Each structure stands twice: as C-alpha cells, then as structure tokens.
Amino acid sequence: MIARIVSGLVPFLGLVLIWVLIWGQVTWLALVTGVALALLVSRVFYLPAVRLSGRINLWFGLLFVLRLLGDIVVASLQIAWIALGPGYRPSNAVIAVQLRTRSDLIMTFTAEAVSLVPGSIVLDIDRDASTLYLHALNVKSVEEIPALKQKVLDTERRLIRAAGSADDLARLAEGGTAASASASGPASASGSGSASAEEDAS
Template sequence: MIARIASGLVPFLGLVLLWMLLWGEFSVLNLLVGIGFALLVSATFYLPAVRLSGRFNPWRALVFLVRLLADIVVASLQIAWVAVNPRYTPSNAIIVVQLRSRSDLVMTFTAEAVSLVPGSIVLDLDREQGTLALHALDVHSADELPRLKREVLATERRIILAAGSHDDVERLRAAESTDKKSADTREATS
C-alpha cells in the first residue's frame, strides 16, 4: 500500500513542480493552484505508476548533473558556431542506441538528458526493445556514430549509477565486462 502511494506521489509532485516552474515564482496561491491542478490531472488522466529503485547515490547524482551541465554548455557553443559559420553544410544522422537498462525511469531520464543537450533530438524510445532513436546534428561520417552511441551509453551509465536499481547496476557491469572482453579480443586479433 505504501509503495503504491509513493509511486503515485512522484508524478503528482512532478506536476506540482512543473506548475511552479511554469509560473516562475513561488507563492502560496501558486502552490495551492498547482496542487489543485495536479489533483485534477491525476483524477482525469491515467498516470502510470513510477517504480523507484529505492537506491540513490548523491555523489553519482552530482557527477551526472555536473557532466550534463558541461555537455549542455559545450554543445551550445558548438551549435552557436554552426549557426554563424558561413561554410557549414548540413550533415545529420539518425542513430539507434541499444540501452542497457529496462527501467522505464532510467530510460526516460536518459532520453531527457540526451534531449537537453543541444544538437540531438530523441525521435523514439522503444520500451519493449530498450532502444533510443535520436537525430544528431553535424555528423559528417559513419566513423562518428560509435562515439555518439558511447556518449548516450555514458549518460545512461551515470544515471544508473546515481539512481538505478540493483538489477540495472548488475546489468550495466555485465555489459561493460562483455564490452571490455570484446575490445580485448579485437586488440589481440589485430
């Protein structure tokens, strides 16, 4: 019962927070109207239960947020240069990244974090397949695609280490171990 209330509380509080952010100022009236709005939306529309992992690492969350802010600043400068560069020729790509997590919350946070960084737009998040399709700006060759995929997976990794479930962390470590063995095998054969 408590878990059910907690899982419904997250979207409810998210709606109240969204309302407060839309108005841009805190006041008791805005808070009360936000609570009323959240109650109305919660009663009218189905909001799926959010399964929380029950795990949160403040240090890893700080690392994630600092890296996200750095990515946003760097990408904003790159996009600004593209916008003013008279020699720029458009060259974009659509890539699909196989995510490691099966958690709706982690997949959603990953998609949102990738979308927040200028130059990439999430086109689709396939929950069943665990894939994220995104449009990337300023991609000039197929050689750049593995780097873009690694960046998305690195974002997902930081989210999993900050707030993913124990299953997500184990799945991540197993995937990283497999990736390392594959890389070692490729190095040995070349």
C-alpha cells in the same frame, strides 16, 4: 502501502514541476495552480505507478548533474560556432541507441538528459526494446555515430549508478543490454550529407 504512495507521488510531483517550468518562475500562484492541475490530471487520467529502485547514491547523482551542466555548456558553444560559421551545410542523422536499463524512470531520465543537451533530441522511445531514437545535429560521417551512441550510454550509466536498480547495476557491470537477444536496425538519415549506418545492439 508506503511504496505505493511514493511511486504515485513521483509522477504527481513531476506534473507540478513541469507546470512551474512552463511558468518560468517559482511563485505561490504557480505552485498552487500546479498542485491543482496535477490533482485534476491524476483523477481524470490514469498515471501508472513508477517503480523505484529503492536506492540512491548522492555522490553519483551529483556527478551526473555536474556532467550534464558541463555537456550543456560545451554543446551550446559548439552550436553557436556552427550557427555563426560560414558555409555550414546541414548534415544530420537519426540514430537508434539500445539502452541497458529496463526501468521506465531511468529510460525517461536518460531521454530527457540527452534532449537537454543542444544538438540532439529524442524523437521516440521503444519501451519494449529499451531503445532511444534521437536526432543528432552536424553528423558528417558514419564514423561519428559510435561516439554519439556512447555519449548516450554514458549518460545512462551515470543515471544507473546514481539511482538504478540492482538488476541494472549487474547488467551494467556485465556490459549487457536490456534486450534478451541482440537486435540490429538501420539508422535513417536526414538532411544533405547525412550519415547512416547499420546499428548494432551495443
């Protein structure tokens, strides 16, 4: 009973948080209207219960937040340099990254964390295959793609260590993926000078 209440509370609080972020300030009016809106959405629309891992590591959670903030600062400076630099030619790519987790929560948090870092944004999520499709800015060659994929997997690894399930932790230690069999697909590219490559399951 308690587990059901907690699992339903996660999307509810998420809706309230999103509403407060839209307002851009934490006020009583924003909180009250956010709670009212979350109650309305919860009643009118079906919100699936979020399966929690039942564990949380505060140390790894802190490391995740600090690393995310650092990545945002560094990426912001890089984007500013690209924007101000002369002779910039768009060279972007859409990359498929297969994750190791089977948790909807970890998958969503990974996608949100990747999208928060300037220069990359998640376009789509294949839930069944645990695959993120992201658009990456300033990809000049195919050789840069493995490093970009590894950054996403590093973000996922930090999240799994912070709040992942025992199954995710075991898969992380074994170096496996969430798919039962290896899958591959091309990474489509966009923009002039874009990079493309055959994606592996790593």
